Amino acid sequence: MDNFKIIVATGNKGKANEINDLFGEKFNVMTMKEVGIDADIIEDGKTFEDNALIKVRTIRPLIPDDAHTIILSDDSGLCVDALKGGPGIFSARYAGEEATFEDNNNKLLKAMKDIPLPQRTAQFVSCIALIFPDGEEWTCRGTVRGRIALKEIGNNGFGYDPLFIEDKTGLTYAQLNINEKDNISHRAIALKKAYRKIKTKYNI
Template sequence: MYNIILATQNMGKVREFEAMTRAQTPALPIRWLSLRDFPQITELKETGDTFRDNALMKAEQVARACGVPAMADDSGLVVDALNGAPGVYSARFAGEPKDDRRNNEKLLKLLQEVPFEQRKARFVCVLALAMPDGQKFFAEGVCDGVIATEGRGDGGFGYDPLFYLPAYEKTFAELPAELKNKISHRASAMEKMFFLLRVLLFPEPEPIRRPNL
């Protein structure tokens, strides 16, 4: 079993990664740890201007502190009518401390006069994998949707109750977890990262070379 630390305290994210890993064929022998397993790491800096900057910043801090491969995601909601906000500030959109309910309320208030056809948005996820030897790798995923006029559904977390997918006529929070884990921005990024992990952590054995006769 290969240990990789997810640079997060959010157990919802950890469960999503675990579910996506179990769905791989063939299965990858990865055990996902979280910052809850490393209480000595109290706070991670994420002061970058982009999702990529923040993801790498978090992953490198954890990899250096623990000497174990670390993965971090920086995800956020990008709303066209708000010029890309909340973007990298998605988790703290309504200020400190982080609060999903207040974030959603602020988003709805800012969009209350915006018609449905102009409420296009997308979830973006950038994954960064930092290795103890200094190597770093990235994968990105995007999921397009629309901001609903009210929250719907009890599943997921964050902005999921407001993120409506017209193709399914449901919000992220209304979708079964197994479907969300196939179509989400995080799932898209993780599929690309799984490919990298297979190459990096579980390379194919060298082919047997026939000697020259």
């Protein structure tokens, strides 16, 4: 492959920006909207891997036959131990189908209001799925452990970032700048695995 093109099956600009930060120098990374795809993706899988594969499989038939195009998707979420792994795969719509980040965060804080900080353990999970031009499908997972804060802390990031205190730094994702988050986040871990897979497959 001489010209590497990656189409990301997402409308989430935050996710797309994180992917572009890691892949942008050597790959032409575009969202599905940027290439004119407006697909109704029904995420009805039972795992992060299921939903990530649903996304790439849904948009693949909508992309012109191009030997240089890799399709990538991410399905990620917050799994809280005290909530038996919830909200999990329902993280983006935890407070409803049209929920905002603020709606979801408020619902999570309410659900956790009686749980002391030592028991507010959780993990962020990201599953990356790829479909290569030859039809090969591949997935990987990245996870980061932490705790749920008692209130929102920090102004960076998106989603649950102001509530997730990462174990190693003791800071919420929202307190980290882009470079700091890219070095340690669940999505960064999974994307780096995907990056290595692509490099190995094409000997670059």
